[in-house]
Amino acid sequence: MKNLKIGVFENAQTNASGTATWRHPDSRRHLFDTLEYWRDLAAVCEDAKLDFLFLADAWGWSEIDGTRPPIATEETLDLPRLDPVVVASALLSTTTDLGLVMTGSALVEPPYAFARRMATLDQLSGGRIGWNIVTTGTADTAVKAFGMEMVAHDERYRMAEDFLEVVYKYWEGAWEPDALEKDKDGRFADPAKVHLVTHKGPFFRSEGYGNTARSPQGTPVLFQAGASPAGRRVGGRHGECMFIGSGSAEQLAGHTAAIRAEAVTAGRRADDVKVMSAFSCVIGATTSDAERRYQRILDAQRSEVTVASYAMFTGLDLSSYAPETPMTALSTELSQTQVARFAGRTVGDVLADWHTHGVGARPVVGTAEEIADEICALAEGADLDGFLLSPTVQPVSTTEFVESVLPILRARGVFRGEYAEGESLRERLTGASDPALPASHPAARFRH
Numbered sequence: 018m019k020n021l022k023i024g025v026f027e028n029a030q031t032n033a034s035g036t037a038t039w040r041h042p043d044s045r046r047h048l049f050d051t052l053e054y055w056r057d058l059a060a061v062c063e064d065a066k067l068d069f070l071f072l073a074d075a076w077g078w079s080e081i082d083g084t085r086p087p088i089a090t091e092e093t094l095d096l097p098r099l100d101p102v103v104v105a106s107a108l109l110s111t112t113t114d115l116g117l118v119m120t121g122s123a124l125v126e127p128p129y130a131f132a133r134r135m136a137t138l139d140q141l142s143g144g145r146i147g148w149n150i151v152t153t154g155t156a157d158t159a160v161k162a163f164g165m166e167m168v169a170h171d172e173r174y175r176m177a178e179d180f181l182e183v184v185y186k187y188w189e190g191a192w193e194p195d196a197l198e199k200d201k202d203g204r205f206a207d208p209a210k211v212h213l214v215t216h217k218g219p220f221f222r223s224e225g226y227g228n229t230a231r232s233p234q235g236t237p238v239l240f241q242a243g244a245s246p247a248g249r250r251v252g253g254r255h256g257e258c259m260f261i262g263s264g265s266a267e268q269l270a271g272h273t274a275a276i277r278a279e280a281v282t283a284g285r286r287a288d289d290v291k292v293m294s295a296f297s298c299v300i301g302a303t304t305s306d307a308e309r310r311y312q313r314i315l316d317a318q319r320s321e322v323t324v325a326s327y328a329m330f331t332g333l334d335l336s337s338y339a340p341e342t343p344m345t346a347l348s349t350e351l352s353q354t355q356v357a358r359f360a361g362r363t364v365g366d367v368l369a370d371w372h373t374h375g376v377g378a379r380p381v382v383g384t385a386e387e388i389a390d391e392i393c394a395l396a397e398g399a400d401l402d403g404f405l406l407s408p409t410v411q412p413v414s415t416t417e418f419v420e421s422v423l424p425i426l427r428a429r430g431v432f433r434g435e436y437a438e439g440e441s442l443r444e445r446l447t448g449a450s451d452p453a454l455p456a457s458h459p460a461a462r463f464r465h
C-alpha cells in the first residue's frame with residue numbers, strides 16, 4: 018500500500034463544511050479569531066508530523082432569494098471569518114516543517130497581487146506553501162461584494178485557466194532561480210535573469226516585472242477540488258493534489274479514475290496527480306461509545322441551519338421544493354457537485370443527509386482500530402494517495418486522531434514517522450526530487 022499523505026481541513030471560521038457544531042461542549046472553534054487557537058492546532062499537526070494544515074475559504078455568504086437568513090448569523094454558518102493568507106503567515110513563525118495550504122479565488126483575486134502574496138509566504142516558509150485553486154463556491158454573493166457581474170460555472174473555470182497563466186508567468190518566468198547574487202562587492206541581481214512579463218488573455222491583462230523574486234518552490238503546490246466535468250479538466254491539467262469529497266470506496270474509485278484520466282488526456286502521467294479524499298471520523302473506546310459521541314455532535318446542531326447551509330453552497334432553497342422532488346430536477350451555477358452527488362435521491366433525503374454532515378459524508382464512527390481499517394480499505398479500494406482529515410469538533414477531533422489512529426497507521430507502515438529535513442512541501446507530497454514543478458507541468462513552459 019502507498020505511504021499515505023494526511024492533512025487537516027480547517028476554515029478560519031467557527032464552523033466548517035456546512036454543519037454548525039460550534040455549540041458542542043468540547044468545541045473551541047468559537048476561538049478561531051485568536052492566534053492561540055491556530056498556534057495550538059498547528060502545533061498538534063506538526064508534533065504528529067502531519068503533511069499540512071489546510072485553510073479553506075469563501076468570500077461569499079448564505080443567501081436565500083437575495084436575503085441573508087438570520088440563522089446564518091445566529092449559528093455563524095459562513096461569517097465572520099479571517100483571511101487564510103494572514104493566518105498562514107502568522108503560523109510561519111510557530112512552525113518549521115508543517116505545510117500550509119490555503120484556498121485562493123481565481124474569480125475575485127487580482128492575479129498580480131495574489132502572485133506576490135503567495136510568493137512571499139513561500140519565500141518566508143522555505144517552500145512549505147500550497148494553493149487550493151477555487152472558482153469560488155459562493156460566487157453569487159462574492160461577486161456582489163467585489164462589484165462584479167456573476168460569472169457562470171464553466172466560464173469561471175475558463176477564467177481560472179487564464180488566471181493560472183498570469184501567475185505562472187510571474188512565479189516561473191519573471192525571475193530566474195539564480196537571478197539574485199547578493200554580492201556586496203558585485204551586484205544584488207543579474208538584469209539578464211529578470212524578465213518582463215506580458216499577458217493578454219480573455220479575462221486578464223498584465224505587464225510588469227515580478228514584484229517578488231522566485232521563491233523556493235516557484236509555484237506553490239497546486240491543489241484543486243472542483244468535481245464537475247469542467248473542474249476535473251482544470252484539475253487534470255494543473256492540479257498536483259486533488260481533494261475529493263468522502264464516500265464509499267466504490268464512489269471514490271470512480272472519482273479517482275476520472276481525475277487520473279483527465280491528467281492523462283492533458284499529457285501528464287496518471288499519478289502526476291495525487292488524490293486525497295476528505296475523511297471524517299468519530300472515535301470511541303468501543304463502537305457503541307463512538308455512536309453515543311456522534312449523537313452528541315448531531316445534537317449540538319440546530320436543524321434549521323440545514324436549509325441556509327445548503328443554499329450557501331448551491332444558491333438553492335430546498336425548503337421551497339416538495340420533499341419528493343428528485344434532485345435531478347434541480348440545477349445551479351454554484352457548486353454543481355453538491356447537486357450531482359445526490360442524483361437518484363429526493364430533496365427530503367438531502368435535507369436529512371445534509372443535517373448530519375453538510376458537504377462531507379457521514380463520519381466513520383468506531384474504535385481507533387476500526388477507523389484505521391477503514392482508512393486502509395478506502396486507500397486501497399479507491400487508489401487514494403491520502404486523506405484530508407475533516408474534524409467534527411475542533412481541536413479535540415484532531416488530537417484524538419493523532420493520538421489514537423495515527424500510531425496504528427504508523428505501526429502498519431502506511432504513514433511515515435518523521436519529516437525529511439529541509440524538504441519542500443512539493444517534494445513531500447509528490448515525491449519530486451526538487452522543489453520546482455516538473456518540466457511536464459503546463460507552468461514549466463513559462464521558464465527561461
Ligand SMILES: Cc1cc2nc3c(=O)[nH]c(=O)nc-3n(C[C@H](O)[C@H](O)[C@H](O)COP(=O)(O)O)c2cc1C
Pocket residue numbers: 072073074075120149150151152153154155241242243244245246247248249260261262295351352353354355405
Ligand atoms: C476538500 C474540499 C475542499 C474545498 N475547499 C473549498 C474552499 O475552500 N472554497 C471554495 O470556494 N470551494 C471549496 N471546495 C469546493 C470546490 O473546490 C469547488 O469550488 C466546488 O465544488 C464547485 O465547483 P464544482 O461544481 O466544479 O465542483 C472544496 C471542495 C472539497 C472537496
